[in-house]
Amino acid sequence: MVRLITHNLLACHAKGCTSNNFPLQFQDAAIELRDAEFNADFLRGFLPRIEWTALVGAARQLGDTSLPAEQPEMLDDEFLQKLHHVLLEVHVEEGAMVCPNCKHVYPISNGIPNMLLAEHEIG
Amino acid sequence: MIPTPDLSHLKRADYEHVYEPAEDTFILLDALEEDANELRELQPRTCLEIGPGSGCVTAFLGTILGASSSLYLTTDINPHACKSTKATGLQNKVPIESLQGSLASPFRHRLRHSVDILLFNPPYVPTDSDEADFAQQHADIAGSWAGGRDGMALTDILLEQVEELLSPTGRFYLVAVKQNHIQDISRRMLEQYGLQSKVALQRRAGREHLFVLKFQRTQSNT
Numbered sequence: 001m002v003r004l005i006t007h008n009l010l011a012c013h014a015k016g017c018t019s020n021n022f023p024l025q026f027q028d029a030a031i032e033l034r035d036a037e038f039n040a041d042f043l044r045g046f047l048p049r050i051e052w053t054a055l056v057g058a059a060r061q062l063g064d065t066s067l068p069a070e071q072p073e074m075l076d077d078e079f080l081q082k083l084h085h086v087l088l089e090v091h092v093e094e095g096a097m098v099c100p101n102c103k104h105v106y107p108i109s110n111g112i113p114n115m116l117l118a119e120h121e122i123g
Numbered sequence: 124m125i126p127t128p129d130l131s132h133l134k135r136a137d138y139e140h141v142y143e144p145a146e147d148t149f150i151l152l153d154a155l156e157e158d159a160n161e162l163r164e165l166q167p168r169t170c171l172e173i174g175p176g177s178g179c180v181t182a183f184l185g186t187i188l189g190a191s192s193s194l195y196l197t198t199d200i201n202p203h204a205c206k207s208t209k210a211t212g213l214q215n216k217v218p219i220e221s222l223q224g225s226l227a228s229p230f231r232h233r234l235r236h237s238v239d240i241l242l243f244n245p246p247y248v249p250t251d252s253d254e255a256d257f258a259q260q261h262a263d264i265a266g267s268w269a270g271g272r273d274g275m276a277l278t279d280i281l282l283e284q285v286e287e288l289l290s291p292t293g294r295f296y297l298v299a300v301k302q303n304h305i306q307d308i309s310r311r312m313l314e315q316y317g318l319q320s321k322v323a324l325q326r327r328a329g330r331e332h333l334f335v336l337k338f339q340r341t342q343s344n345t
Contacts, residue, residue, distance in 0.1 A: 006220045009196075115198070
């Protein structure tokens with residue numbers, strides 16, 4: 001599965017690609033929406049690890065504009081429900097993720113991203 | 124008693140390309156089960172297993188902690204293992220994010236000091252180095268066991284990254300065998316990275332003397 005929570009943790013790791021290598025840009029993404037169990041404690045606990053701007057940008061690329069541009073200070077239930085949906089219920093099944101810097105393409109097939117590099121690309 | 128994950132969806136043909144759970148898998152499950160309360164109290168948010176194979180161990184961890192309580196990430200170079208892991212997550216109602224990748228590479232930039240539970244049941248069988256290299260390049264079932272010199276070819280690479288990955292309260296569980304030189308591993312991790320370790324479990328299974336080593340930061344290194 002490539003959910004946005006995972007996308008938010010992935011950076012390009014090709015040889016020499018160390019700056020502007022995050023977030024990866026979605027290309028030709030085919031998405032599916034699937035319900036996930038809501039867990040407010042998990043969301044509150046995980047939020048400090050999220051790069052907010054990258055999350056909002058990725059969601060918008062996939063057509064979801066429910067999140068505010070700035071991370072709100074008040075984590076009320078309405079906000080957590082939106083965050084839950086964007087992080088955990090949007091699955092990218094097909095397509096690719098492309099490095100904004102070196103343009104390396106990481107394909108996604110059947111919901112599994114291929115993050116492997118060829119031998120000459122390994123740093 | 125936490126039930127062993129349901130793997131009935133995996134067939135004989137799958138196990139031609141994916142490591143079938145065996146004694147080394149079960150000792151890791153047993154170590155996690157013994158630590159179940161401790162692990163729940165840590166409230167882990169990010170769990171990462173390297174080389175999940177069938178996905179049995181992460182599915183088990185998800186059953187211990189709760190499907191919605193943590194993010195469960197796995198990386199495996201073997202595409203068959205990635206598919207099996209994804210399917211095992213679905214079968215056991217644990218949402219596993221199965222990625223094809225080498226060790227923790229795609230996450231090193233963003234998961235710095237952020238992994239709460241790190242699991243690795245590596246290819247630990249001593250073989251010659253060429254055999255281990257070939258197995259990794261081939262990314263099939265031999266890559267699940269052929270470990271190169273002292274069985275440490277892959278483990279040595281990950282050990283260099285563990286401190287960088289672990290969160291302040293992070294735990295790292297590593298499966299090893301006697302030929303991997305358990306005391307050397309522990310000493311090196313303490314001296315070079317300030318990670319203390321203990322033998323969580325050990326047992327003999329056939330010809331193998333299996334260990335589960337558990338690492339965490341020392342008090343002064345959190």
